[in-house]
Amino acid sequence: MNARMAFGLLRGALLGLCLATTGIALGADSLAAPNVAMPTTVRVTLANGLKLIMVPRHELPLLAIEAVLRGGARVQEPSQAGVAALTAELLARGAGARDAYAFTDALEDAGGSLGASADNESLRVSGQFLAGDETLMLDLLGDMLLRPRFEAAEFEKLRDRRIEGLRAAKDSEPQALLGDYAHALLFAGHPFAEPVGGSESTLATLKPDDVTRYYHEQFGPERTTLVIAGDFDPGHMRLAVEKVFASWPRLGRPLPPLPAPQRRHGRRVFLIDSPGSTQTYFWLGNVGVARNYPARAALNIADVAFGGGPLNSILNTELREKRGLTYSIYCYFVRGTVPGEFAISSFVRTEDTARALETTLDTLEALHKDGLDGTQVNAARNYILGQYPLAFQSAGDWAETFADLDFFAFPISRISGYGSELLRVQPRDIARVIADAFPQSADLDLVLIGDAAKIRAAVAKFGPVSEKSLSAPDYSPPARP
Amino acid sequence: MFASRRRRGLSQLAAPFYWARPALALLLTSTLALNAPARGADFAAAADQVQTRTLANGLQIIVWPVHNIPNIVLYNWVRVGSRNESTGATGLAHFFEHMMFNGTTDHPKGDFERLLGEAGGSSNANTRKDVTVFQDWLPRSALETVLMLESDRIAHLAFVPEVVENERKVVYSERRLRVEDSAPALLSEQLEAVALLAHPYRIPTIGWPSDIQSWTLADLENFYHTFYAPNNCTLVIVGDVEPAQLFALIERYFGAIPRGALPEPVRTREPEQLGERRLQLHRVAETGLVQVMYPAISAADPRQPALDLLQMVLTGGESSRLHRALVEERRLAIEVESDWSEGLDPSLLGFYATLAEGASSAQFEQALEQELERVVHDGISDAELARAKRQSLVAFWRGVTTLDGRAELLGEYALMHGDYRLLFSAPAGLERVSASDVQAVAQQILNPLHRTVGELVPDAAGAQR
Numbered sequence: 001m002n003a004r005m006a007f008g009l010l011r012g013a014l015l016g017l018c019l020a021t022t023g024i025a026l027g028a029d030s031l032a033a034p035n036v037a038m039p040t041t042v043r044v045t046l047a048n049g050l051k052l053i054m055v056p057r058h059e060l061p062l063l064a065i066e067a068v069l070r071g072g073a074r075v076q077e078p079s080q081a082g083v084a085a086l087t088a089e090l091l092a093r094g095a096g097a098r099d100a101y102a103f104t105d106a107l108e109d110a111g112g113s114l115g116a117s118a119d120n121e122s123l124r125v126s127g128q129f130l131a132g133d134e135t136l137m138l139d140l141l142g143d144m145l146l147r148p149r150f151e152a153a154e155f156e157k158l159r160d161r162r163i164e165g166l167r168a169a170k171d172s173e174p175q176a177l178l179g180d181y182a183h184a185l186l187f188a189g190h191p192f193a194e195p196v197g198g199s200e201s202t203l204a205t206l207k208p209d210d211v212t213r214y215y216h217e218q219f220g221p222e223r224t225t226l227v228i229a230g231d232f233d234p235g236h237m238r239l240a241v242e243k244v245f246a247s248w249p250r251l252g253r254p255l256p257p258l259p260a261p262q263r264r265h266g267r268r269v270f271l272i273d274s275p276g277s278t279q280t281y282f283w284l285g286n287v288g289v290a291r292n293y294p295a296r297a298a299l300n301i302a303d304v305a306f307g308g309g310p311l312n313s314i315l316n317t318e319l320r321e322k323r324g325l326t327y328s329i330y331c332y333f334v335r336g337t338v339p340g341e342f343a344i345s346s347f348v349r350t351e352d353t354a355r356a357l358e359t360t361l362d363t364l365e366a367l368h369k370d371g372l373d374g375t376q377v378n379a380a381r382n383y384i385l386g387q388y389p390l391a392f393q394s395a396g397d398w399a400e401t402f403a404d405l406d407f408f409a410f411p412i413s414r415i416s417g418y419g420s421e422l423l424r425v426q427p428r429d430i431a432r433v434i435a436d437a438f439p440q441s442a443d444l445d446l447v448l449i450g451d452a453a454k455i456r457a458a459v460a461k462f463g464p465v466s467e468k469s470l471s472a473p474d475y476s477p478p479a480r481p
Numbered sequence: 482m483f484a485s486r487r488r489r490g491l492s493q494l495a496a497p498f499y500w501a502r503p504a505l506a507l508l509l510t511s512t513l514a515l516n517a518p519a520r521g522a523d524f525a526a527a528a529d530q531v532q533t534r535t536l537a538n539g540l541q542i543i544v545w546p547v548h549n550i551p552n553i554v555l556y557n558w559v560r561v562g563s564r565n566e567s568t569g570a571t572g573l574a575h576f577f578e579h580m581m582f583n584g585t586t587d588h589p590k591g592d593f594e595r596l597l598g599e600a601g602g603s604s605n606a607n608t609r610k611d612v613t614v615f616q617d618w619l620p621r622s623a624l625e626t627v628l629m630l631e632s633d634r635i636a637h638l639a640f641v642p643e644v645v646e647n648e649r650k651v652v653y654s655e656r657r658l659r660v661e662d663s664a665p666a667l668l669s670e671q672l673e674a675v676a677l678l679a680h681p682y683r684i685p686t687i688g689w690p691s692d693i694q695s696w697t698l699a700d701l702e703n704f705y706h707t708f709y710a711p712n713n714c715t716l717v718i719v720g721d722v723e724p725a726q727l728f729a730l731i732e733r734y735f736g737a738i739p740r741g742a743l744p745e746p747v748r749t750r751e752p753e754q755l756g757e758r759r760l761q762l763h764r765v766a767e768t769g770l771v772q773v774m775y776p777a778i779s780a781a782d783p784r785q786p787a788l789d790l791l792q793m794v795l796t797g798g799e800s801s802r803l804h805r806a807l808v809e810e811r812r813l814a815i816e817v818e819s820d821w822s823e824g825l826d827p828s829l830l831g832f833y834a835t836l837a838e839g840a841s842s843a844q845f846e847q848a849l850e851q852e853l854e855r856v857v858h859d860g861i862s863d864a865e866l867a868r869a870k871r872q873s874l875v876a877f878w879r880g881v882t883t884l885d886g887r888a889e890l891l892g893e894y895a896l897m898h899g900d901y902r903l904l905f906s907a908p909a910g911l912e913r914v915s916a917s918d919v920q921a922v923a924q925q926i927l928n929p930l931h932r933t934v935g936e937l938v939p940d941a942a943g944a945q946r
Binding site: 107349 | 878
């Protein structure tokens with residue numbers, strides 16, 4: 001039982017922010033930028049284009065690895081939603097000389113882990129091993145990426161389990177499905193509209209060949225970056241990586257361009273009916289901004305102050321602290337190479353649905369009208385300055401950080417200059433960011449999971465309503481008449 | 482930390498011990514068998530970095546200086562949880578976790594978060610069966626602000642009726658999210674109350690709905706004065722601090738708070754279970770669930786490392802026995818997990834499954850029983866033991882990597898096991914466990930007469946929820 005639940009989300013947001021090494025105090029009320037020691041890296045690109053970034057850290061006898069393949073769900077066929085995620089998960093279920101059981105045994109006998117997953121723009125394998133196990137680690141990872149078996153029996157077992165997992169989520173955590181419904185509505189016509197993990201209906205149509213085809217069309221060394229952090233010798237590691245990965249032939253297919261989703265105008269309501277639900281889960285959003293948004297420090301300050309940060313965020317104060325409407329309300333930006341969504345999300349008693357939506361819309365409107373005052377800006381800035389070093393403690397943290405910098409082609413100054421960037425943010429920067437990055441309350445898609453019979457009439461005033469049953473096997477809104 | 486399915490998380494963070502290189506070299510040569518003496522020796526030596534102090538008013542302080550980042554993590558462990566509650570007043574410990582953020586006589590509601598945030602800090606808290614833990618994450622420069630705020634809320638909490646009523650609604654919202662809209666959590670909540678007849682571990686930490694709706698202001702004040710006293714708290718501080726300076730600051734902010742009368746001990750012991758118990762729960766749902774619970778042991782029980790390894794063999798990872806047999810081979814479930822939360826008193830060992838389509842709860846139950854009987858009768862192999870140890874060890878190192886992980890583990894060992902120093906001998910303790918120890922603990926706990934079985938029967942939508 002936690003006092004709040006948005007915290008995990010915040011930690012994730014801070015992770016994307018990065019470090020400062022210099023302190024420039026601009027105001028008596030501002031903290032100095034914290035001094036976090038940046039690890040040195042050793043970088044190599046193999047002849048086949050595979051990039052290797054090594055981050056030696058000798059404090060604990062652990063190794064962390066991140067393998068990032070650019071592509072992910074956005075390069076799958078729209079009718080095959082879920083194929084990238086299924087491909088990722090199947091990599092470790094039989095590869096090279098080992099069948100699924102032998103592979104897991106080799107991994108877990110060593111106490112290691114290698115988890116693969118897909119997101120909108122990449123497919124990632126993250127692992128942890130004890131120091132000294134680098135040969136095994138690279139052997140297993142090499143088999144996963146170069147020699148996956150994709151056996152039909154394993155495919156079928158995993159696909160069925162994923163379908164049942166989606167159904168089980170409807171009984172245990174309906175809020176986890178909000179994003180999939182919201183993406184189907186907001187990003188219609190764009191690759192981001194498709195659920196990364198697939199839906200019950202798309203998964204049911206997938207065949208083993210689809211996975212094999214995705215693999216052959218989308219996996220290649222020139223799309224891949226390996227980041228290894230932890231207790232190892234870089235010279236030895238480099239040789240070991242070359243031994244395993246030098247023979248991987250280039251794919252020779254450039255990634256197709258990814259169009260930027262366009263912000264929508266007006267409001268729509270998408271109501272997902274969950275009969276008997278005691279509360280309504282809601283998501284209000286529109287297209288936000290990309291990761292390379294130039295005013296990222298001002299954006300992060302505004303985000304933290306409005307709803308991405310502590311318990312006294314503007315949203316939490318209005319809905320939780322003043323009105324007791326919810327245990328938690330928060331906002332977030334999904335920022336890839338192109339903009340994902342800005343969204344506000346929460347859950348309230350069924351009978352409070354309309355009131356909570358009104359309050360939320362009013363709060364966003366007030367942000368645009370009134371902006372943030374100097375105290376709010378400074379508090380949010382100090383909060384970020386004080387918290388973000390906590391995101392850089394383990395070898396795994398550093399592996400993720402350098403993988404992220406590489407993925408977005410950001411320079412190291414993205415990290416080393418962050419603190420001073422935060423300190424340079426002025427009130428006018430905040431005003432510009434609010435106008436620019438946060439959608440207007442009149443331009444939002446409203447996605448609700450709740451008891452439609454009880455809330456249908458009350459939510460009609462927010463925009464034209466389309467409806468779907470929570471038990472339906474997909475997320476798309478019904479075709480408009 | 483309600484309804485967590487696994488042993489509580491050591492997860493996340495990272496921070497250095499500065500391992501002696503010769504010892505590390507030894508580690509690199511070890512294969513399946515752990516090089517326990519070398520590791521144990523190094524880690525045990527790290528215990529010397531930790532310093533402790535007890536103030537005259539009984540406040541206990543444990544400090545682990547770590548200087549890799551300019552931050553500090555402070556956990557205030559208060560010895561009160563749902564274990565200390567009684568009929569009609571369930572959920573109070575958790576409610577207090579919330580109330581502690583809602584203002585004091587000196588600082589009205591909102592001040593805590595505002596002052597903390599302005600200083601660059603953040604906070605959270607969690608309530609468990611045995612303890613309530615208040616957590617602060619701060620830059621070094623915010624230390625004094627945080628000590629002021631933490632001491633203020635231990636000494637001067639305010640009870641404003643409107644604030645209490647607002648928080649009651651917030652807590653009920655949390656209950657709807659975590660329990661009422663989650664079939665697995667609802668089943669666990671009721672099953673614990675069936676598995677235990679007498680011991681207060683049967684009380685749901687978030688509280689029964691009617692209690693949440695009917696606590697009085699007097700109940701709250703009484704609870705606060707009973708449990709929130711310095712001699713019922715342990716401050717665990719890890720990070721960029723100098724212990725001598727820290728002890729002086731803590732003395733300044735906490736030293737004047739008077740000692741309280743310690744609460745009555747929890748006397749109730751669960752009577753021995755004399756036969757299987759069963760629970761059925763009907764609910765609109767897409768998938769069936771089965772949960773099985775057995776009374777197990779307390780955190781301080783010497784069999785604890787053996788029970789950890791038993792759990793690892795049964796449900797730790799995809800090579801584990803239950804995953805292989807029930808998920809991969811027989812496809813009766815889409816997931817099987819186990820949970821045993823360390824407690825001051827013997828707590829429940831639970832198995833939790835989401836059934837696969839077409840599998841009946843009877844089929845699943847029978848298959849689970851076969852697997853549990855197999856470990857009871859035949860024990861585990863040396864290879865399984867070695868794997869479980871290695872998996873546990875990686876999890877352990879990952880746990881002590883971060884400031885958070887260390888604050889959690891120091892507190893857990895200090896309060897649940899009785900001495901924080903035991904943390905530093907934990908890897909060696911794990912290594913000493915034999916396959917027959919694991920079999921013995923399985924025989925003692927997995928007794929069919931001690932089983933309580935819960936089943937969620939999915940009703941179609943439209944039927945009564």
